[in-house]
Amino acid sequence: MYKYEDVLLRSIFLSWTTSPWYRKKAAFLDERRRRALTEIDNAPFSWFHVKVCIVAGVGFFADAYDIFAIDVALNMLKFTYGDGDFSPWKSTGLKVATPIGNLVGQVIFGWLADLRGRKRMYGIELMIIIVATFCQTLAGQAPAIDILGVLILWRFIMGVGIGGDYPLSAIISSEFAATKTRGRLMTAVFAFQGWGQFAASAAGIIVLSAFKTEIISAPYPAATPIDYCWRILIGLGCIPAVIALYFRLTIPETPRFTMDIERNVTLASRDIGSVLGTATFVTDEDILAERVKAPAASLADFVAYFSQWENFKVIVGTAYSWFALDIAFYGLGLNSSTILTAINFSPQPASLSSTSVYETLKHICIGNLILSVAGLIPGFAFDALNTTQSGRHAFVFLYCCANFFQNFGPNTTTFIIPGEVFPTRYRSTAHGISAASGKLGAVVAQLVWTTVGRSVEYIMKILAFIMLTGIFSTILLPETKQRTLEDLSNEEQEGYITGVVDRYRAITPSRHPHFGTNWG
Secondary structure: OHHHHHHHHHHHHHHHHOOHHHHHHHHHHHHHHHHHHHHHHOOOOOHHHHHHHHHHHHHHHHHHHHHHHHHHHHHHHHHHHOOOOOOHHHHHHHHHHHHHHHHHHHHHHHHHHHHHOHHHHOOHHHHHHHHHHHHHHOOOOEOOEOHHHHHHHHHHHHHHHHHHHHHHHHHHHHHHOOHHHHHHHHHHHHHHHHHHHHHHHHHHHHHHHHOHHHHHHOOOOOHHHHHHHHHHHHHOOHHHHHHHHHHHHOOOOOHHHHHHOOOOHHHHHHHHHHHHOOOOOOOOHHHHOOEEEOOOOOHHHHHHHHOOHHHHHHHHHHHHHHHHHHHHHHHHHOOHHHHHHHOOOOOOOOOOOHHHHHHHHHHHHHHHHHHHHOOOOOHHHHHHHOOOOOHHHHHHHHHHHHHHHHHHOHHHHHHHHHHOOOOHHHHHHHHHHHHHHHHHHHHHHHHHHHHHOOOHHHHHHHHHHHHHOHHHHHHOOOOOOOOOHHHHOOOOOOOOOOEEEOOHHHOOOOOOHHHOOOOO
16 A cells, blocks of 8 residues: 555656646746845945854854964973973974864865854854863873973864864855955955064063063972963963854755755845845745755765866865965974074073063074064065065064964965855865865974974975965966856856655645645
């Protein structure tokens, strides 16, 4: 009996899908999808866009703070647990733990955001960051375990969370933004990274100043007060992450994910109205559950899409450009104190006294602050810097120029372009792959520092050459200015929806117009 009904319903379903109404319905939903996308692309800048920028940006602020605070904290750890210094490989391990975690998190969270949804994954990465950051502050030394090993583990876990933030924040920002303001919105989100780097250096100075008396009065190497300093410095990174967590957990799903991955055009149209306040609501839950036929993510489809040269060259361009940039960006950013010491801007302690320890750490924090400001100051302030006469300050000036133009150009565009140039079903995955390539570059950069030693001259030449190769990958990238995300995906949008998907068992006269219901 059940088998007979099953066959009967199958035949009804097949006759329904070949009916003229079915084709008309598919064309109607296809047009409705294009209208909904046009509504997003032409939406005026609103408070909702500001909220998206702030919520995503505060997370990036926390990411940058947590990444770059280690350069200052490492020097504090040297006096607390290393008697003034660590072996090169111990320092490298602590520095590469986070980039390796980033690489893992970017690939996994990028894939999960395309599979499970941007909203479902957004906020989970912040939870990981908060827990791992707090656990770093509780790490301790014991006869059976080195504190650096504990810190490396927790910084790797923290890196996984930070890595997840890259594709999620980029994709949510790009998919909610209007075409004419998309670049500015994503740039504003990424700009929080510079402020996070700046805050890490500023916090180092503030914490050191707060413990100045205790450090100077303590016996060399002032291990106890400095132990307080690095724990507070690292722990402060939890604050912006906690602030952003609630808002990330309550942010709505992007309409593009609902339309193109969940394939629910009607629900996406309602969500657009909810966000922009421009559309009427649909309350029929059966209609909201309707799914359409459209290109779906799968391994075979992924291979088919990226096997085309016009698509493959784009992901090669985004991935290698990010790799070439991060070779230098993290190679310099995570070793600022080493560079400052090499040029005697931040000399080693002149004597074995707690006062000299304090002065050394203060110079490192001030030097990091100057270098981080280089990524934030406007171009017109360069004239003032150019009045410096000494060779040491001239080097710092040139270093600041390099840092400024990294942030002015490739450090921003390597984040933006991967969030624009891929189809919705692979946008987060491809952004994660591109970002992971960058963090691979960061790991390579730290290995170069350790292998070559502290010869700043040779390391600068190596980093400059690798960045120069980024010219060729940049040529592979399309211009994204004033183009919609769908246009950039290299997929035909007319006829994107080819039908309506529903289980044949769900075909009832009350739910389907083929049996007489008026669908308009």
